[in-house]
Amino acid sequence: MTSPYSRLQGTGSYLPERVLSNDEISQRVDTSDEWIVARTGIHSRHIAAADEGVVDMATVAARRALEAAGLGADALDLIVVATTTPDQIFPSTACLLQSRLGNRGAAAFDVQAVCTGFIYALATADRFIRSGGARHALVVGVEKMSRIVDWDDRSTCILFGDGAGAVVLSASDVPGILSTHLHADGRYADLLQVPVDADYLTMQGNAVFRMAVRTLEEIVQETLVANDLEGSDIDWLVPHQANIRIIQATADKLGLPMERVVTTVAHHGNVSAASVPLALDDAARRHCFRPGQRLLLEAFGGGFTWGSALLRWL
Missing domain, CATH: 3.40.47.10 (Thiolase/Chalcone synthase)
Known part of the structure; x- marks a missing residue:
């Protein structure tokens, strides 16, 4: 039997409510909106609340992706989460997300490749589906970068923000x-x-x-x-x-x-x-x-x- 292709079925995302502008950063470190924009193109970024964790953000993005795909969490065979900033060392963010979504039994694990993490996770899920190891996979990229940024370091604090994005992949006879x-x-x-x-x-x-x-x-x-x-x-x-x-x-x-x-x-x-x-x-x-x-x-x-x-x- 020919191995199936994997095809993107739905997307979802979440951004924290708090928006941090360049002007606000310039009140703390020696910089300006003009300097930041000229070198990076960044005007603002979203920052998670103190009590808002990586799993919280991933859950919202995942539910939106599942809704867009027209699937329930119980249909998932695989959950892969890419993150550099987990809420805890273990269990994995993927297992904690699985519990939040109400899925039981799907393989669930994290991938750590920093900014390339989502691409690594997507490639992993694609190979699972192509080999017949899964039919529906949830792939999430989520970060709380504000947790590991030194807000007194002008060279790095201007760059990073928080948020989550997710996609659902499904087996298909048509290449995706x-x-x-x-x-x-x-x-x-x-x-x-x-x-x-x-x-x-x-x-x-x-x-x-x-x-x-x-x-x-x-x-x-x-x-x-x-x-x-x-x-x-x-x-x-x-x-x-x-x-x-x-x-x-x-x-x-x-x-x-x-x-x-x-x-x-x-x-x-x-x-x-x-x-x-x-x-x-x-x-x-x-x-x-x-x-x-x-x-x-x-x-x-x-x-x-x-x-x-x-x-x-x-």
Whole structure:
């Protein structure tokens, strides 16, 4: 019997109510709205309340994705959560989310690849479905980055926000996810990390920027070659929302106008593993995509990790 394809059935997301503007940050550290926007493209970001956890945010996004897919939680065979900022060391965020949703028996586990986490989780769920190991999978990217940001460090506190995004994948006879591509290089671990004896993340920004631009250009080319496509065959780019300049560089590599690039960085900031599914759901709910269009998802994160997924829209 031919192995099934996996196809995206629904998307969902959640952003905390609290919006933190650049002007508010400038009251704490030596910066300005103009300086932040010029270097990152970020105007504001959402910050979770003190009593609002990662599981809380993931639950809302997951329920919205299930509703969009027309499925109940009991239909799920697999739950994969990508997060760098879990509420507790164990049980996994996926198991805690499973309990909240009321599912019993589905395989549930977390993936940790920092900003590339959602792409890693999506690729994992895709392989489960293609091998016959699951028929319906929930994939979530969720972060409370405000928990590990030093709000007195101008170089990092301006970048990050909180939130959750989710998708439901289902087995299908029609191709949905066309290919996924994952890479890592641990030699660069010290450029972006949270050391075991530290409370906050540290980043060597210029080095990270250069590596991100290079590896994302490479992953774009790898994806095109693997699918025998040209850049002009891509209808939409849904990138990790780290920095508008990195996004523009990737769009230029594809030859895509920015009108065909989903950008939420201005008002979400970098939400690490949640960035790509948040952007995907934002565009989906604005009806940007048409059935059959090719979407290229890509991300780069600490590790370093990087990856892509090419899919056809519902």
